[in-house]
Amino acid sequence: MSIVRTFLQAFIPLFVAIDALGVLPLYVGLTEGLDDARARRLPRDATLTAFCISLLFLIAGKLVFSFMGITESDFRVGGGVVLLVLSVHDLLFTEAQQRNPEPLLGVVPIGIPLIMGPAALTTIMLNVNSYGYLWAVASLIANLALVLLVFSQARTITRKLGRAGARAVAKVFSLFLAGIAVMMIRSGIEVMIHAHV
Helix, strand or coil: CCHHHHHHHHHHHHHHHHCHHHHHHHHHHHHCCCCHHHHHHHHHHHHHHHHHHHHHHHHHHHHHHHHHCCCHHHHHHHHHHHHHHHHHHHHHCCHHHHHCCCCCCHHHHHHHHHHCCHHHHHHHHHHHHHHCHHHHHHHHHHHHHHHHHHHHCHHHHHHHHCHHHHHHHHHHHHHHHHHHHHHHHHHHHHHHHHHCC
16 A cells, blocks of 8 residues: 555544534634634644544543543533534624623634544544554644634625624524534434444
C-alpha cells in the first residue's frame, strides 16, 4: 500500500467526520458580533482545543471509555445537549446578553463538540486501529490545518453580509444548530435503544 493511499484512507473519513465546510455556517453564526482581535484568535483557540482533545483520545480514549462505561452514543447525546442549549440561548437572548460569557467560546462549543465531535473522535480511534498512530496523527494535523484555514476566512463572509444581514443569518444558523443538536441526541438514543433490544 502506497504512502499517499494510506494517508488518504486515514484522512478522508476524518475529513468527512469533521466536515469543516459544513460547520462553517454555524461558526459564522456563533462568532457574529465578536471584535476583530477576538475573531482572529478564535480559529487558533478552537483548532488547538480540538487538537488537544484528539491527542487525549489517541492516547487514552479506549481505556477511559472502557473504564467509565461510556459509549460513542453517550458522547453523541451529551454533545447534542450542549449544542441544543447553546442554540436556544442564541435564539432567545439579545446580542449583548449572549456575547458576554464567551471567553471559552473557542473551547466549547466550537473546539468541542463542533469541530471534534463524537463522529470525529470515533474516527480518530478507528484510524489508530486501522493505520497506526503515525497515520492517525498525520491525518488529524492535516484536517485541523484545513479547519484553521476555513475558519480564518469566516470573518470575510460576515463582513460581506453586513451587520444586519449577519444578525439575521446568525439566527437562522442557530435554528440549524438546534436541528443538528436534536439529530445528534436522536441518533445516540436510537443506537442505545437498538443495543438493548
